[in-house]
Amino acid sequence: MNLQSTPRYDALSRAFHWLTAIAVTIAFVLGPEHFGRLMHQGLDPATRSDIVWHESLGIFVFAMTLLRLLWVALRPAAPQLESAGWLALASKLMHLALWALLLALPASALLALGSEGHPLTLLGGVRVDQMPLIANSVFAKLADWGDVHGLLGDVLIWLAGLHAVAAIYHHVFLKDGVLLSMLPEKFSR
Ligand code: HEM
Ligand code: HEM
Incomplete structure (x- = not known):
């Protein structure tokens, strides 16, 4: 071709x-361990570059x-590659799970910080000390959102790994254009 x-x-x-x-991938590697304990010991997260970069x-x-979801609604149709019915369904379900996790991870992190009263600390000295809208919401006490967030982070990395292995399997064994469809034009069969 x-x-x-x-x-x-x-x-x-x-x-x-x-x-x-x-x-x-970088955010996952920097995922702050023992965050709750450090905060209870009085740590200011703005002094820890791993936490600031992670957030x-x-x-x-x-x-x-x-922005990406907005673009998905506006962009030219995604490439339609011929795949067996079950493969096409598995790929759709995988994309759905990845999209959902890309939204659920930041949402659960903000719920964790807001409900515990911990500050959000970002690069450039940006800092949000309190999130009263979250702290006073019905969601705040529904779960330990820090635990939920860490678990979702692990699930995202496992699913993304599986998704990458599937893309490589397509390329090496099925020899179709699935992996190439996400690579620059200079890569071709
Ligand atoms: C790409 C998205 C993200 C991924 C993959 C991710 C992944 C993780 C993982 C795996 C942990 C657990 C680390 C451990 O216990 O070893 C964690 C903890 C944490 N992350 Fe994220 N995270 C993401 C986004 C965010 C965002 C947007 C924020 C801030 C708004 C954030 C704030 C935190 C905090 C505060 C903790 C500690 C939670 C606790 O133990 O109470 N993360 N993250
Ligand atoms: C954290 C890592 C990753 C995430 C969250 C992720 C997520 C996604 C999402 C949401 C799509 C749909 C894109 C769209 O409709 O615009 C997609 C497509 C795709 N991804 Fe990834 N991906 C990751 C890593 C990788 C890696 C490492 C590879 C290759 C080795 C890869 C290969 C592909 C390919 C080939 C497609 C398009 C074909 C298809 O799956 O139907 N991805 N990915």
């Missing part, structure tokens, strides 16, 4: 995808996901 006939996602969708993948990357992913 020549270069032109390899169906691809548009350039903006590809940029969003790889920026998100990089930001999520900033996470908020960046949140903003990017909202």
Whole structure:
């Protein structure tokens, strides 16, 4: 198959995808351990660059996901590759789960900080000390949102890993254009 006939996602969708993948991976690596204990010991999270970077990357992913979803509604149709029925369904379900987690992670993090009264501390000295809207909401006491957030972070990384393995399997064994559809034009079969 020549270069032109390899169906691809548009350039903006590809940029969003790889920026998100990089930001999520770094945020995961920086996921602050024992955050609750450190806060009870009086730590100011603004003094810890891993926490500041984790939260900033996470908020960046949140903003990017909202913009991305807007773009999904407006963009040219995503490439339609011929796949067996069950594979197409599995891929749809995987995308749905990844989109849901990309929204649920920042949401659960904000619920965790707001309900515990911990500050949100971002790069550039940006700081939100209190989130009364969250603290006073019915959601605040529904769960230990810090635990929920950590668990969702693990689930996202496992699913993203499975999704990456599936993309490589498509490329190496099924030899279809699924992986190429998310890569720049210079990659071709
Ligand atoms: C890309 C999105 C994100 C991923 C993959 C992610 C992942 C994680 C993981 C795995 C942990 C648990 C770390 C551990 O216990 O070893 C964690 C903790 C934490 N994250 Fe995130 N996170 C994301 C976004 C955010 C955002 C947007 C914020 C802030 C608004 C945030 C704030 C926190 C806080 C405060 C904790 C400690 C929670 C606690 O134990 O009470 N995260 N994150
Ligand atoms: C945290 C990491 C990742 C996340 C959250 C993620 C999420 C997503 C999402 C939401 C889509 C749908 C995109 C759209 O409709 O615009 C997608 C598509 C895609 N992703 Fe990822 N991805 C990640 C990592 C990877 C990696 C490492 C690879 C390759 C090794 C990969 C390969 C692909 C491919 C080939 C597609 C398009 C084809 C398809 O699955 O139907 N992704 N990804």
